[in-house]
Amino acid sequence: MKKLKIFIPLFLFVVNPVLSQVLSVNKTSIIQNNKVKGNYLLKLKEQFVNQNEIQSLGIIKTDFSAVVLELEALKILTKTKIDIINDKISGLEKSSNNVLNGEQKKRLKILKEQKVKFNKNYNTINSLIFKAENIGVNFNKDAYYNNQIEMFDNKINLIDEKLIETIDFTESIDLKEKLMRVRNEKDVFEVDYEKYKKNKLKKKSWLPSNNKFFRTYFFKTHYNKENDKTELLNSLSFFKSDSIKTINTELVNDILWIGRISFSSTVVIDSEDNDGDQKKEKDVEKLINGGGNFYIDYSVPIYTNYSKSIVNFYAFANVKIATDLKGFDNNIENTTANGSLGLNFLVDLSSNENKFNFSLATSSNLHYGTNDFFENLNLDNHLFFNTNILGTITIENKYRIALRTNLASEPNIRTEKVAFGIQLIN
Known part of the structure; x- marks a missing residue:
């Protein structure tokens, strides 16, 4: 226990600057759309810092809980951004039939640099999550995933209601784009959750204790x-x-x-x-x-x-x-x-x-x-x-x-x- 108490401030001392760097790097990239992704992160953090929500989700509040939850959110958003960049690179290469003009080459170079940066950020986030989880952060991941999916569903329903009510063409287009983004983010969460459940429930006959979930x-x-x-x-x-x-x-x-x-x-x-x-x-x-x-x-x-x-x-x-x-x-x-x-x-x-x-x-x-x-x-x-x-x-x-x-x-x-x-x- 003494070692843990000593290690907690040391861990936060190391994590905070790295986390700040990850967040600052992603300010102009991961959270480009502040109205969607910025508010999403803010709501996510507020939701889990609330003690009643913590109790209902089976989360044990520690010095790391807010850090880990924000990292989990950043991980999902980073992966989404990497997928978007890959699609853009693929689309640019296909549309030009491998013959790129100066502007397209410049755009392709920027996209590839962004991909390298986001992949590096993704690995950093994974490393920080692993370190945090292995020194005492304990929360119910099933409840966490289910809560996030429910949050996406509520958001989708809200956008659907606005789409029905609106008569403005421009607002309708914006709402449809927003709806697509939220559904994509929900899909990423659900895929990640299915992978987690598969690993968690998989029983291995050979070297059975090697599976940390089991x-x-x-x-x-x-x-x-x-x-x-x-x-x-x-x-x-x-x-x-x-x-x-x-x-x-x-x-x-x-x-x-x-x-x-x-x-x-x-x-x-x-x-x-x-x-x-x-x-x-x-x-x-x-x-x-x-x-x-x-x-x-x-x-x-x-x-x-x-x-x-x-x-x-x-x-x-x-x-x-x-x-x-x-x-x-x-x-x-x-x-x-x-x-x-x-x-x-x-x-x-x-x-x-x-x-x-x-x-x-x-x-x-x-x-x-x-x-x-x-x-x-x-x-x-x-x-x-x-x-x-x-x-x-x-x-x-x-x-x-x-x-x-x-x-x-x-x-x-x-x-x-x-x-x-x-x-x-x-």
Whole structure:
């Protein structure tokens, strides 16, 4: 929050001169017809600064709201102007059959220079909108587009009424031209809105979280993450295998770019008879449950089927960094560290109301670590594979019963047993 408060005035300090430059450049070009476009921008700004309108449209008023809305309007008008210039260039080239006199060449040169200028302005506006939206401006774009279209409709109806009432020929011609301009601007808005809706609602099976419009929905449906806030103590699991008991806690998790990052802790408890075999089992349990006393995991979704049926498939890749801290664990002599790169597959079967969920998951990982890490596992190779196999039954999305085992490239780390576990999910 402190960073945001510091960044807001800094952002406005940078944006205001650039925005002023964009507005000044467009005074004689974008808003050539002050009666139409100038009044349009003025009404647009007044409309959205009004607090009642803001509430009704679902807009959260911030220091950037007026800036962003004006930029959105300028973006539409700039695009309209670019299209008009393109039409003029095309018409000029066609009408002259590619043979231009001096006056036409001069006109064509001016139009092309204007096109370059407006394209540059358009890119600048897009960049400013992106920066503003990514530091906290939050408004309902659906409501924004719908409101603008309604505003155009009202304007069109008003012009139509004037056309019916007028008996002046010159005024009638002016009103018809004005009506055409407003309808063109409305068409641009509607096309832009359709593109937005298409991108917003498009579900991608491959790299699903890469779609920024759909990212929140993906993590809500796949990880039960209801908001953008960092979550604490998300899950607590307990596994028992013979005399070894393992407690794993996900301490904190959040969304980072297209993936999910988490920080977790693993505690392994053995019996009082801590012989060599139990020490080995304890180290293997830590490896299977995350890699050490503490570990950071970053997972990136690769594929999901978004099936409407009760059967779903999900695959993701993950990178994990783990450590065993000396003093935290009494069975190690030196602090160790290790990392892994994994590929995970899950298939689940859910009841109609998601009261029950049955899943089977595999997690295959390539491990590498420090010399002490391999010595504790009694391994000669400094690179090995391990695959965890996990079957679960989840009830009410809160309680989970699990059975777990593993397969490994090294015999020393194969448990050859099935551990039973329960998990509490926040």
